[in-house]
Structures are given as C-alpha cells and as structure tokens.
Amino acid sequence: MGLSQIIAEVQGDPVTWAWVLGSVALYLIMCAVIWAGEQKKARLKSEAAAGATPWLVVYASQTGQAEEIATATLKRLSDGGQVARIIDMADLKLSDLESAQHVLCVASTTGDGDAPDSVLGFEAKVMSDGSVLSHLDYAVLALGDKSYADFCAFGRRLDDWLRASGAKPYFEVIEVDDLDPAALNRWYENLSDLGAKSEAFDPKAAYGAWQLKARECLNPDSDASKLYRVVLEPESGDLPDWQAGDLAEIMTTDGHVRDYSLASLPAQGVVELYVREVIKDDGSRGLGSGLLTHDLGVDETILLRTKSHKNFHTPDGDGPLLLIAAGSGLAGLNAHIDAGLAADRKGNWVIYGERHPIRDGALCKALTARVQSGDLSDLTLCFSRPDSGQRTYVQDALSAASDRARDFLTGGGAVMVCGGLSMGQGVDKALRTIMGDDWADQALADGRYRRDLY
Numbered sequence: 001m002g003l004s005q006i007i008a009e010v011q012g013d014p015v016t017w018a019w020v021l022g023s024v025a026l027y028l029i030m031c032a033v034i035w036a037g038e039q040k041k042a043r044l045k046s047e048a049a050a051g052a053t054p055w056l057v058v059y060a061s062q063t064g065q066a067e068e069i070a071t072a073t074l075k076r077l078s079d080g081g082q083v084a085r086i087i088d089m090a091d092l093k094l095s096d097l098e099s100a101q102h103v104l105c106v107a108s109t110t111g112d113g114d115a116p117d118s119v120l121g122f123e124a125k126v127m128s129d130g131s132v133l134s135h136l137d138y139a140v141l142a143l144g145d146k147s148y149a150d151f152c153a154f155g156r157r158l159d160d161w162l163r164a165s166g167a168k169p170y171f172e173v174i175e176v177d178d179l180d181p182a183a184l185n186r187w188y189e190n191l192s193d194l195g196a197k198s199e200a201f202d203p204k205a206a207y208g209a210w211q212l213k214a215r216e217c218l219n220p221d222s223d224a225s226k227l228y229r230v231v232l233e234p235e236s237g238d239l240p241d242w243q244a245g246d247l248a249e250i251m252t253t254d255g256h257v258r259d260y261s262l263a264s265l266p267a268q269g270v271v272e273l274y275v276r277e278v279i280k281d282d283g284s285r286g287l288g289s290g291l292l293t294h295d296l297g298v299d300e301t302i303l304l305r306t307k308s309h310k311n312f313h314t315p316d317g318d319g320p321l322l323l324i325a326a327g328s329g330l331a332g333l334n335a336h337i338d339a340g341l342a343a344d345r346k347g348n349w350v351i352y353g354e355r356h357p358i359r360d361g362a363l364c365k366a367l368t369a370r371v372q373s374g375d376l377s378d379l380t381l382c383f384s385r386p387d388s389g390q391r392t393y394v395q396d397a398l399s400a401a402s403d404r405a406r407d408f409l410t411g412g413g414a415v416m417v418c419g420g421l422s423m424g425q426g427v428d429k430a431l432r433t434i435m436g437d438d439w440a441d442q443a444l445a446d447g448r449y450r451r452d453l454y
C-alpha cells in the first residue's frame with residue numbers, strides 16, 4: 001500500500017489518525033533514546049581514552065564473590081582501553097566518590113539483609129549522610145540469594161542512597177540470585193555498552209576436577225543429622241595454595257555453587273571439609289551437601305576451587321585467639337589453630353558446641369586431645385542435647401565467662417566465630433553485651449572480630 005493510499009484510508013478517521021501519529025511519535029522517541037545512548041557511550045569512551053575520568057570499581061563482599069566479580073569488571077574495563085581502579089568499600093571514603101565520575105558497585109548482602117561486616121561502618125557513617133553526588137554516574141550489581149527474606153537488601157539500600165544523593169544510574173540495579181549466570185551476563189553486557197571489553201562469561205572456567213579420597217561419618221550413632229569428614233585431592237596433582245580461613249567452592253551438577261570452610265592447610269596435602277548432611281522436609285538432600293556426603297563416590301570427581309576469604313583470615317598481630325564454633329563450624333577454626341601454632345601464637349581459647357557429648361562427640365574428643373598436647377590453652381565445651389536435658393549453647397558459655405572474655409579481648413586477643421547464622425547472631429548479641437556496641441562495631445571494621453557464618 002502506497003503512502004497516498006494510507007492517507008486516503010485514514011482521512012476523516014480520527015482514531016486511525018491518533019494511532020498513526022502515536023506510532024510515529026513512539027518511533028521518534030525510540031530513535032532519540034538510542035541516539036542519546038550512543039552519544040553517552042561515545043563521550044565515555046573518549047573521556048576514558050583521554051584518562052580524564054577513570055572508572056571507580058567498588059566492592060562490598062563478605063565471602064569474596066563480590067570482590068571477584070569486581071576484579072573481573074576491572075579487567076574488562078582495562079582490556080577495553082578504559083582507565084579504572086578498584087577499591088574495597090571498607091576503605092572507601094565519601095571524598096573518593098566526590099572526586100569520581102563513573103562508579104560501578106558490586107555489593108553482596110549477608111546476615112539478615114545486612115551489609116558485609118567490613119562495610120557496616122561505611123553504611124552507618126557515610127550512607128546515613130545526606131550527601132550530594134549529583135556529578136556521579138553509577139551502576140550497582142547486587143549479589144544475594146532468594147532463600148533469604150531480605151533479597152539483595154544491602155545492594156538495594158546502596159542504590160537508594162546513591163539515587164537519593166543525586167547520582168544518575170546507567171541502568172537499573174541488577175539483582176543476582178545465587179550467582180545466576182544470566183544476571184551476571186546482563187551485567188557484563190551492559191558494561192560492554194559502556195566501553196568494557198566484551199568477552200564470553202564461563203562460570204566453570206575457574207574450577208578444576210577434584211577426586212573424593214575419603215569420607216567418614218563422625219557421628220554414626222547420632223539421632224541428629226550426620227556430620228562427615230570429607231577429603232579431596234586435585235586430579236591434576238597440583239595442589240593450590242590457600243591460608244587459614246579460606247573456602248572451598250564446589251559447583252553442583254546443575255551449575256550452583258556452594259562454599260565450605262577449609263579445615264586443612266596446604267601442608268597437609270589435601271582439602272579436608274566437615275559437611276553436615278541436610279535432608280529437607282520433602283526428603284530431598286541439600287544441593288552441595290548431598291553431593292559431598294552421599295552422591296559422590298570415592299575416586300569420583302567434582303568441580304572445585306579454593307577461594308580466598310580475606311574477611312576470615314587470621315587477624316593481624318600475635319595476640320591470642322578466642323575461637324567460637326558449633327558443629328561443622330569447627331572446620332573453619334581448625335586451620336586457624338594449626339596456623340596459630342605454626343606462627344607461635346599462644347594462649348588460644350576454643351568455645352565449641354555440639355549436640356550430645358558422646359554420640360556427637362568426635363570433634364570434642366579431638367579438641368580435648370589438643371588441650372592435653374598443649375596446642376590449646378583452654379577449651380569450653382557445651383552441648384545442646386545432653387542426657388541431663390540441660391541445654392547450653394556457645395553464646396551461653398560466652399556470657400557465663402564474660403569477665404574472662406573481657407580480659408581476653410581487652411588484653412590484645414581477637415575473636416573468630418564460625419558456624420550457622422543464628423549461632424553467629426547469638427554470639428554477636430552476647431559479645432555486644434560483654435564488650436559494648438562500639439567495641440563490636442570497631443572490632444568488625446578492624447578485623448579483630450571476624451565471622452564465617454552460613
């Protein structure tokens with residue numbers, strides 16, 4: 001149909017005219033939006049090429065994922081010819097944002113919708129201010145997990161604060177559920193529009209094949225869920241390096257990743273994990289724990305990598321450590337006991353909780369032996385399912401020893417907590433009662449109070 005025919009058809013019909021004019025207007029608006037986007041990209045590229053406005057990549061990370069994605073983001077920007085630098089939000093100051101122009105934030109959420117421990121201070125002090133950041137263009141990648149009630153809560157609060165401060169988003173906040181590769185791809189695709197190098201993203205690239213060498217149930221007579229010691233070796237024979245506090249990350253057959261605290265150090269030649277069996281209400285097993293405690297046969301392989309977890313590395317200094325754990329959480333602390341001994345760090349005190357003293361007592365026995373051999377100065381054990389019926393939890397034991405704990409922590413000691421989230425929250429409450437909120441907030445920021453919770 002020619003133009004003259006269209007005009008003839010619609011003449012005298014106001015509804016059709018409105019429709020035609022609306023379509024033309026929409027088309028023109030879309031052209032204008034695309035044109036403005038291209039102009040902005042061209043401006044950013046030429047500004048960055050001139051080195052005038054470098055990108056600032058900021059990460060807020062508890063267990064290292066956000067840091068790793070921020071590092072990959074930085075690399076793509078550099079490979080794309082952009083000038084960029086990276087900074088941990090724990091070290092970020094308002095003045096860094098005031099002097100920046102383009103900021104990319106990768107922020108995870110921990111606890112119950114909380115910011116990562118090392119970033120709590122930034123949120124309390126800087127993000128509570130009515131800052132003026134209207135010169136800033138930014139984007140936020142929020143990491144989280146939909147199995148928690150407050151999905152991506154910290155990333156959203158960060159986005160809200162930047163927006164309220166007048167900063168302009170390049171695109172809407174991208175929320176990532178359980179490291180969903182499609183959402184991560186969206187982030188990288190958006191970045192390539194801003195001048196970062198476009199590369200295929202392969203989530204499996206960082207992993208190697210590891211063989212199961214041994215698996216031992218530590219509480220076969222327990223009436224609670226079983227706890228396994230799992231030993232793995234790299235199929236290639238090349239053992240990576242890691243340090244106390246680091247994590248083993250496995251990739252399940254359907255592409256999900258799960259983290260476990262490394263209970264061994266490289267000197268032992270193997271990766272050793274303590275894994276609690278998880279059986280859900282519908283009878284199915286947990287994704288990662290099912291693989292490690294049940295499905296994987298001896299000599300069979302899984303995809304695994306060791307991962308730096310700097311928020312749970314041994315605190316600086318040579319003061320004694322107060323190590324608090326329950327159940328499989330001892331995994332994360334065992335390596336610290338060994339590393340402390342190697343560094344001649346003396347006076348360590350362990351508070352450990354299990355269910356039943358005999359049926360779930362294998363790790364308690366091993367700890368008692370370490371007191372007898374002089375590896376540990378003190379051990380406080382507590383049980384949540386003793387025959388006496390008198391249940392005690394690690395946070396109760398800590399509260400009961402409050403005077404000692406105060407002396408220990410004011411006398412140069414540091415505290416490390418490893419285990420389930422609710423145990424960690426109970427210990428946090430007890431510590432704040434003993435030492436005060438100011439001490440706890442400062443110790444979290446300084447790394448004298450460290451947590452590995454799951």
Ligand SMILES: Cc1cc2nc3c(=O)[nH]c(=O)nc-3n(C[C@H](O)[C@H](O)[C@H](O)COP(=O)(O)O)c2cc1C
Nearest residue numbers: 061062063064065066108111113144145148151152
């Ligand atoms: C103890 C714990 C608590 C968490 N709490 C939340 C939460 O409240 N909301 C959420 O969306 N994700 C939560 N997550 C999921 C993390 O945000 C997610 O695993 C993220 O990839 C971790 O990134 P990171 O390694 O940079 O800290 C939690 C994870 C852990 C281990």
